[in-house]
Amino acid sequence: MLSWAKEETHRFLYCLCSTALLCFPFGRLFLCLQYIYGGIAMKTIKRLTSLVLTATVITSFSAVGISANAAENDKVRVIVSNDVFSKADGAAWEGTLVDEWVDIDENSTMLSSVVKALENHGYTQTGADSGYFSEINGLSSSDCQMGGWMGTLNDWFTNELFGYYTVANGTLEAGDEINLQYTKSYGVDIGSDWSDNTTALAYAEFSVGTLSPEFDPEVTDYTLTVPSDTKSIAVTPTAFNKNYQVRTYKNEYTPAENGTEYKRNSDISVVDGDKIIIGVGSDKWPSMNYSAGGIEYTFTVKFEQEETAKAVSEKLKSTSDYLLTLSTPSVGSVGGEWSVLGLARNNTISDSFANGYYANLENYVKEKGSSTLSKNKSTDNSRVILALSAIGKDARNVAGYNLLEPYADFEYVNWQGINGPVFALIALDTYGYDIPTDSSVSEQTTREKLVDYILENALENGGWTFFGTTADPDMTGMAIQALAPYYNTNEAVKTAVDKAVGVLSDMQKSNGGFASWGTVKSESCAQVVTALASIGINPDKDSRFVKEGGSAVDALLSFGCENGFKHTADGSYNQMATEQGFYALVAYNRFINGNNSLYDMTDASPDSVKYDVDGNGYVDVSDATIIQKYLAGTAKLSSTQIARADVDNDGSVTVVDATFIQKQLVK
Numbered sequence: 001m002l003s004w005a006k007e008e009t010h011r012f013l014y015c016l017c018s019t020a021l022l023c024f025p026f027g028r029l030f031l032c033l034q035y036i037y038g039g040i041a042m043k044t045i046k047r048l049t050s051l052v053l054t055a056t057v058i059t060s061f062s063a064v065g066i067s068a069n070a071a072e073n074d075k076v077r078v079i080v081s082n083d084v085f086s087k088a089d090g091a092a093w094e095g096t097l098v099d100e101w102v103d104i105d106e107n108s109t110m111l112s113s114v115v116k117a118l119e120n121h122g123y124t125q126t127g128a129d130s131g132y133f134s135e136i137n138g139l140s141s142s143d144c145q146m147g148g149w150m151g152t153l154n155d156w157f158t159n160e161l162f163g164y165y166t167v168a169n170g171t172l173e174a175g176d177e178i179n180l181q182y183t184k185s186y187g188v189d190i191g192s193d194w195s196d197n198t199t200a201l202a203y204a205e206f207s208v209g210t211l212s213p214e215f216d217p218e219v220t221d222y223t224l225t226v227p228s229d230t231k232s233i234a235v236t237p238t239a240f241n242k243n244y245q246v247r248t249y250k251n252e253y254t255p256a257e258n259g260t261e262y263k264r265n266s267d268i269s270v271v272d273g274d275k276i277i278i279g280v281g282s283d284k285w286p287s288m289n290y291s292a293g294g295i296e297y298t299f300t301v302k303f304e305q306e307e308t309a310k311a312v313s314e315k316l317k318s319t320s321d322y323l324l325t326l327s328t329p330s331v332g333s334v335g336g337e338w339s340v341l342g343l344a345r346n347n348t349i350s351d352s353f354a355n356g357y358y359a360n361l362e363n364y365v366k367e368k369g370s371s372t373l374s375k376n377k378s379t380d381n382s383r384v385i386l387a388l389s390a391i392g393k394d395a396r397n398v399a400g401y402n403l404l405e406p407y408a409d410f411e412y413v414n415w416q417g418i419n420g421p422v423f424a425l426i427a428l429d430t431y432g433y434d435i436p437t438d439s440s441v442s443e444q445t446t447r448e449k450l451v452d453y454i455l456e457n458a459l460e461n462g463g464w465t466f467f468g469t470t471a472d473p474d475m476t477g478m479a480i481q482a483l484a485p486y487y488n489t490n491e492a493v494k495t496a497v498d499k500a501v502g503v504l505s506d507m508q509k510s511n512g513g514f515a516s517w518g519t520v521k522s523e524s525c526a527q528v529v530t531a532l533a534s535i536g537i538n539p540d541k542d543s544r545f546v547k548e549g550g551s552a553v554d555a556l557l558s559f560g561c562e563n564g565f566k567h568t569a570d571g572s573y574n575q576m577a578t579e580q581g582f583y584a585l586v587a588y589n590r591f592i593n594g595n596n597s598l599y600d601m602t603d604a605s606p607d608s609v610k611y612d613v614d615g616n617g618y619v620d621v622s623d624a625t626i627i628q629k630y631l632a633g634t635a636k637l638s639s640t641q642i643a644r645a646d647v648d649n650d651g652s653v654t655v656v657d658a659t660f661i662q663k664q665l666v667k
Helices: 005-018 026-036 044-062 112-121 307-323 335-344 349-369 378-391 421-430 447-456 475-484 491-507 522-534 552-558 575-592 621-632 639-647 655-666
Strands: 073-080 095-104 148-153 177-183 201-206 209-211 221-226 232-239 246-250 266-269 275-280 295-303
Touching: 073 112, 073 232, 095 112, 095 447, 112 177, 201 275, 201 295, 201 349, 209 266, 232 246, 232 275, 246 621, 275 575, 307 552, 307 575, 335 575, 335 655, 349 378, 378 421, 421 475, 447 475, 475 522, 491 522, 522 552, 522 575, 552 575, 621 639, 621 655
Parallel strands: 073 177, 221 295
Antiparallel strands: 073 095, 148 177, 201 232, 209 221, 232 266, 246 275, 275 295
């Protein structure tokens, strides 16, 4: 009947006897073994059962030493039940007799915990002093021909005596569940089958979520879809045969390492994409039955989109699809860079769209014959640099021209007012570009000057405007976007931005929208949504931006129309409104999905930027050399240079980074 080796047979019988003797009288156990394993030599059975009976009495009541890790004042759950023998058939009682949490200390065992739970209610028991329960509150093992009491620890029929599982040796812990159950058929009717080696889940219960596909013991991969605000999930797995252990893990299955699993029914913190892994019957775990290796089930957690998130996703798709049908973009504030930016940061831009734009830009720059694209407006350069960064192009070499050069002249940058410094700073920070120097200009631009200029132009009551003394949502939103990279490191920036956020909240309309110069416009909503996302504020959830008629995101979506967005509520499709509304939703979508912000384009930067540590516009031996000097303590690196020097993205600058750059040069 048994196919494994003689040694396995002996091990199996020892485990069988150990567990059964917890609850069955010796004579009845012997009959059980004869009944099930009549083909095995009785001489072996008698020797093993005699050995285990002796061990039962000794182990159950041996002295237990004090453990430093004792769970004093903690509790275990004790359940005593009879779900298989009805009163109508002669049982003294049926159902659950005890279900309570019992205090444990350093001297507690599984056996003593059950005794304590029974005593707490005045219930009687017979046999605990001999190492097994033969009767509980009048329900005896002799009441049925194959009857008796059997117990599980965390839903597993243990392969050692109840007395073996103690607080002192770490096998009994706070939060454990002990379940003592009556059986009429030597355990088969309550999930313990010594003759079945099936290592499978019978089912798995989750405290929240919907499983797909429906659970089937033969299917091992599932998706568990849960609400987007889910923080944790409690898992209750049940084995097909409870003689096998079931253990639950998160993201990594480590059956050979004890203590890496989660307790049955315990809360497991989760984020979108986590994997809950349930193993059954690993051959690395103790069991009364033979295991060929066990089975591993994987449940991938998927956060479901809320109504607004779904609407955003749908609008992004429809608008993206439409923009890609338009003619190849050229340089311009409409039908140009903003479309490129939005599509690229949405990860839906096509190669032909991006390459077509870049070719048009190169021709445009050649015709200009200058790195300065507009005589008076530095924002033209800034807008182009935003598009270039989004598609992974280096702005320092476009048809042989460095489009950063005009930024050296601070007078040129701020000639058109606050717009100039705002967008210059945004453009420079897309890749952490260094500002070129030019000794011929009257005032050299620095990042500090750009930041200070924006702060100095903040209104006394908070916020910013193009002109006048009343904050404008568009300009306030743009200024916040420019200052976002400095929000957590510059106290003056944080103070000004926080004040501006309060101003935006106060000026928000009851329907969630924003008015610029007296008109509620989609572009105003777009700039506010982009700004809030850039500093980690959810424009759809933060109470400051959810009014009785909806949130800032709801308001932006309300301007949606076929193929894009309207400028005003009573208007029709508008290209400028569409481009701004689209990239604002991209900014929001990136925020809720934990991606880089809209304008933090380091995730798209080309090698010529990533590895240009010294910022000279080229990747050469000097970049490796400056890293080596930095490591030797003979050179200092700015925060931007450190970010570029960490070429392997391991969070530190090491000789590995210098070596990597040297290898790139050899290629």
